[in-house]
Amino acid sequence: MIQDLHAHTYYSFCSQDKPEKMVETVIAGGIQQLGICDHNYGVGCARTEFCWDQGTKLNADYGKTLNRYYDHMNMIRDKYSKKIKILCGIEICTLKAKDSYTLPTNADVSFFDFALIENLDHPNSITGGDLFAYAKRCGCPVGVAHTDMFAFIESRGEEPYRYFRKMAEAGIFWEMNVNYDSIHGFKSHGYVSEFFKNKQQQDVVKKSGVRLSVGFDGHIAAEYKPDRVKSACKLIQDMGIRLAFADR
């Protein structure tokens, strides 16, 4: 199974490509399962009349725009259903620094196939570091995006195996983010390279039963690197670790 569960489209303001362009690029790269998950703050504005300068007013129609986005992605899913399996997700900013970035507390995301949580390990995260409570609030399967979970777990004074085991029981997966593009200054994630060479970490994750996901976090179709996605998927499965939604 080759999956990429983290792709952006023009619904994210840091991305310009149409969903079709993203999907076709991913298909051409040989990916079998794609998770589109735009930033909630792009989707919530839905590139329409609700724009940045309306500030917190946009929250009133947040639900409507989330639905509209979901419907659009469902159309895309149907359009390409013979070529690729598409899941419709959303990437949730949990930073409370800027009002219009954070997902409003009353916004319903439970109808999405999954949600990726970002900034879990940030001191200003509205999760307060409580992954399990926030996952419950989402009401859909949740994954942790681009976070060094071993460092996060240690910072909470918890034991890695037990924490990952709890994640597995709650159906929360952990993303291996293999991004390498200009949007992120061609930086790669240290926790991912560490995990791929650290046998001890691999054993903990494997025994816990927690699932991993692979995401390129693509924002620009022209900079997509399917080989990074493929090799990460292969490495994980060779370790005997299951990918999130591998059975879908």
Ligand SMILES: [Zn+2]
């Ligand atoms: Zn992110």
Ligand SMILES: [Zn+2]
């Ligand atoms: Zn992202």
